[in-house]
Amino acid sequence: MTSTSSASDTADARPLRTAFVGKGGAGKSAIVGTFARLLARADDEPVLVLDSDPMPGLAFTLGLEIDDAGIDDAAVVERAEGEEGPRFRLRPGLSAEDAVEAYATVAPDGVRFLQIGNLRGGVGSIMRSQHAFHQIKSELPRNRWHVIGDLPGGTRQPFLGWAGFADSVVVVIEASAKGLLSGRRFAKLAGSVVEPDRLFAVVSKARSSDDAQQVESRTGLRVIESIPWDDAFADAEREGLAPLDAVPDAPAIQQIQSLVHALQGVLT
Numbered sequence: 001m002t003s004t005s006s007a008s009d010t011a012d013a014r015p016l017r018t019a020f021v022g023k024g025g026a027g028k029s030a031i032v033g034t035f036a037r038l039l040a041r042a043d044d045e046p047v048l049v050l051d052s053d054p055m056p057g058l059a060f061t062l063g064l065e066i067d068d069a070g071i072d073d074a075a076v077v078e079r080a081e082g083e084e085g086p087r088f089r090l091r092p093g094l095s096a097e098d099a100v101e102a103y104a105t106v107a108p109d110g111v112r113f114l115q116i117g118n119l120r121g122g123v124g125s126i127m128r129s130q131h132a133f134h135q136i137k138s139e140l141p142r143n144r145w146h147v148i149g150d151l152p153g154g155t156r157q158p159f160l161g162w163a164g165f166a167d168s169v170v171v172v173i174e175a176s177a178k179g180l181l182s183g184r185r186f187a188k189l190a191g192s193v194v195e196p197d198r199l200f201a202v203v204s205k206a207r208s209s210d211d212a213q214q215v216e217s218r219t220g221l222r223v224i225e226s227i228p229w230d231d232a233f234a235d236a237e238r239e240g241l242a243p244l245d246a247v248p249d250a251p252a253i254q255q256i257q258s259l260v261h262a263l264q265g266v267l268t
C-alpha cells in the first residue's frame with residue numbers, strides 16, 4: 001500500500017464506510033473486489049471488505065481461492081445470563097480489530113476479507129459467526145479502517161440493519177428495463193438510510209454513453225461512475241480469476257480505478 005492519494009493525506013480525511021447494494025447479478029461483487037484492492041493500493045489505511053452473502057463470489061474477484069469460512073467458533077462466546085446484548089459476542093479481550101487481524105483472510109494488496117460464513121459448519125456455527133460479524137462492523141475504529149460492504153442482491157438484507165455500518169451507499173445499476181426499475185426502488189430505500197449527498201449510483205455493464213443519463217433520469221440518483229460492459233473482464237471472472245490480475249488494463253478496471261478516486265474525492 002502506498003500513499004498516493006492527496007484526499008487521504010488531509011488532516012480530516014475519513015476512511016470510507018461504503019455499502020454496495022443492487023439487484024441480483026448487477027455486478028456488485030465484480031466491482032467491490034476490484035475496488036477494494038485499488039483502494040488499498042491508493043491509501044495507507046487498511047481496507048476491510050465485508051461479504052455478507054453466504055454464497056461464494058467476491059473471493060474470486062479479489063483473487064482468493066474459494067474462501068467462505070466465517071469467523072472461527074473459537075472467537076465467539078455465548079453471553080453470560082443477565083448480560084445485555086445479542087446471544088453471542090466476541091470472546092472477552094478480543095477487540096473488533098484483533099478479530100479482523102486474527103480471522104479475516106488476507107487478500108492480494110493486503111485487503112482483509114471477512115465472510116459472514118457459509119452453512120458448511122452448520123446453522124449454529126453461522127449464527128455465531130454472524131453475531132461476531134455484526135459486532136466487528138459496529139466496533140471497528142472509525143478513524144482507521146476503510147470498510148467496504150458487498151451486500152447480497154435484493155433489498156431485504158441491506159435495509160434490515162446490514163448496511164448500518166455504512167455512511168455512504170452505492171447502488172449498482174444496469175441500464176436495462178429491469179435494472180432501471182429496481183434502481184428506482186433502491187434509490188428510495190437507500191435514501192432513508194444515508195444523507196442524499198452520500199448516495200450514488202454506479203452504472204454497471206454500460207453499453208452506451210446514454211446509459212448513465214437513463215439511470216439518472218429514471219432513479220434520480222447521481223451517477224458517480226459508469227463501468228462499461230467488458231468482455232475481457234467477464235472472461236476473467238468466468239475463469240474464477242481476479243480481473244485485476246488477469247486483465248489489469250481492461251477498460252472496466254480503469255473505470256473502477258476512477259470510481260475509487262471519485263468516491264475518495266467526495267467522501268474523505
Ligand SMILES: Nc1ncnc2c1ncn2[C@@H]1O[C@H](COP(=O)(O)OP(=O)(O)OP(=O)(O)O)[C@@H](O)[C@H]1O
Binds near residue numbers: 057152153227231237
Ligand atoms: N463490466 C462488466 N462486464 C462484463 N461482465 C460483467 C461486468 N461486471 C460484472 N460482470 C459479470 O456479471 C455477472 C454478475 O456479476 P456479479 O456476480 O458481480 O454480480 P452481483 O451483483 O454481485 O450478483 P449477486 O447479487 O448474485 O451477488 C458475473 O458473471 C460478472 O462477471
Ligand SMILES: [Mg+2]
Binds near residue numbers: 053153
Ligand atoms: Mg455478489
